C-alpha cells in the first residue's frame with residue numbers, strides 16, 4: 001500500500017514552511033517537497049531581511065503601524081488595484097505574525113537606523129532570511145514534517161474539484177505521491193525564461209533573476225491546466241534595479257543599487273525617463289526595474305556626484321568614476337554630447353530654494369522640467385562623477401493562483417477546489433498588482449502560509 005500524506009506542501013520557502021508548520025502543529029502528517037538541496041533550500045525567502053506588519057509599539061520597531069495606515073500605504077502603491085477583501089485580511093492577520101514567527105524560532109534585530117525609512121513599519125530578522133529559513137526547517141522537522149529535498153512537483157493529479165496526488169521528479173526518478181490536501185507554495189515563474197519571454201519578448205533575455213533558479217512555475221501551470229483561476233497581469237512583477245554586472249541567478253540582496261533618489265537616471269541614449277524623486281525609496285524602488293525594462297537594451301545608468309555618493313547603501317560593484325561628464329559618458333559608452341546636455345538641462349531646472357534632507361520628502365525639486373524630479377533634486381556639478389550601470393532584476397512575478405480568504409484555490413467558472421490551497425508568491429497577484437511595499441512579500445507568505453496550512457488540515 002502506498003503511503004498517503006495528510007498534507008503535501010510543494011515548496012520550502014517562507015510560505016511553504018509556514019504552511020507545513022501550521023499543519024503539523026494541528027497533528028497532521030505533512031510532506032514538504034523542496035526543489036533545492038539542503039544547502040540551497042529556502043527559495044527567495046533565504047535572501048530576505050524584513051517583514052512589514054501592523055503593530056502597536058513593540059521592541060523591534062520604532063513605533064505603531066496601524067491597520068488603517070498599512071492599508072493606505074498598500075492602496076497608494078497599487079493605485080487601488082487590489083482584492084480589497086484579501087488585502088484587508090492579510091493586514092489584519094499581520095498583527096499576529098510576530099508571535100507566530102517567534103514561536104517558531106525567528107529572532108529579531110534591533111530597529112534600523114539610517115535612510116531606509118523602514119524602522120517603524122518593518123522588523124528585521126536576526127541573521128536575515130537564511131537564519132529564518134533554517135529556524136523554520138528545524139521547527140518543522142521537530143514537529144514531524146518529512147522533508148524531501150532536490151525534488152520537483154511537476155504535476156498534480158486532480159479529479160473534478162479534488163486533489164489526489166502529485167507527480168514528483170527527483171533525479172532520474174519520477175513518482176506519484178498521494179495526499180489528502182495540497183498547499184502550493186512553489187513561488188512565482190520568474191526563473192522560467194521561456195515563460196517570461198511569452199509576455200516580455202526578447203527584452204526578458206536581459207533580465208537578471210535576483211533569487212533562486214527554481215521558481216519556474218511548473219506547479220502553477222499544472223494547476224492552470226486543471227482549471228485554476230489565474231489572477232494578475234503576467235507582465236507585472238517586482239522588478240528592481242540591479243548592477244548590470246550581476247550574476248544571472250542568486251545575486252540576492254547585494255546586487256541591488258539604491259542610488260536613484262540621489263541623482264538622475266539616464267538610458268543608453270543619455271536621456272532621463274522618470275521622476276527619480278517621486279516618493280520615498282521603499283515605496284518606489286520596485287518600479288524602477290520595469291521602467292528600465294522598457295528602455296532600449298533594457299539598460300540605464302544612475303548618475304550621482306561627490307555630494308551624494310556616500311548617502312545610500314554601498315554597492316557590491318564599484319561605480320564608474322570620472323572627473324567630467326564627458327569622461328564619464330565615454331566610460332559607460334553613452335554619447336557624451338547627449339549626456340552633457342541632459343545634465344546641463346537638469347541642473348538649470350533645479351529650484352534654488354530647496355533644503356536637502358534625504359530622510360523626508362524634502363523641498364529640493366525641479367521647476368518646469370519633463371520629467372520632473374520632485375524631491376532631493378541637487379545639481380550634478382561636483383566632481384568626481386559616478387555612474388552605476390543598471391538592468392532589471394526580477395524578484396518575483398505577480399500573476400498567480402486566484403484564492404479566497406482561506407487560501408483555497410479558485411477555479412475558472414466552477415466552485416473552488418476542495419483541497420488545494422496556495423500561499424506566497426504563488427498567489428501574490430490577488431493582492432499585488434502594481435508597485436510594492438517593502439517587506440510585504442513575507443507578510444503575504446506568512447499569513448497565507450499559516451492559513452493554508454490550517455485550512456488544509458481541516459479538510460483531511
Ligand SMILES: Cc1cc2nc3c(=O)[nH]c(=O)nc-3n(C[C@H](O)[C@H](O)[C@H](O)COP(=O)(O)OP(=O)(O)OC[C@H]3O[C@@H](n4cnc5c(N)ncnc54)[C@H](O)[C@@H]3O)c2cc1C
Nearest residue numbers: 011013014015043044045049050153211424425439441442
Ligand atoms: C533578493 C531578494 C530579497 C528579498 N527581500 C525581501 C524582504 O526583505 N522582505 C520581503 O517581504 N520580501 C523580500 N523578498 C521577496 C520574498 O523573497 C518573497 O516574497 C517570499 O520569500 C516568497 O516566499 P515563497 O515561500 O512564496 O517563495 P520562495 O521563498 O521562493 O519559495 C519557493 C520554494 O519553492 C521551491 N520550488 C519551486 N518550484 C518547485 C517545484 N516544482 N516543486 C517543489 N519545490 C519547488 C523553491 O525551491 C523554493 O524553495 C526578497 C526577494 C529576493 C529575491
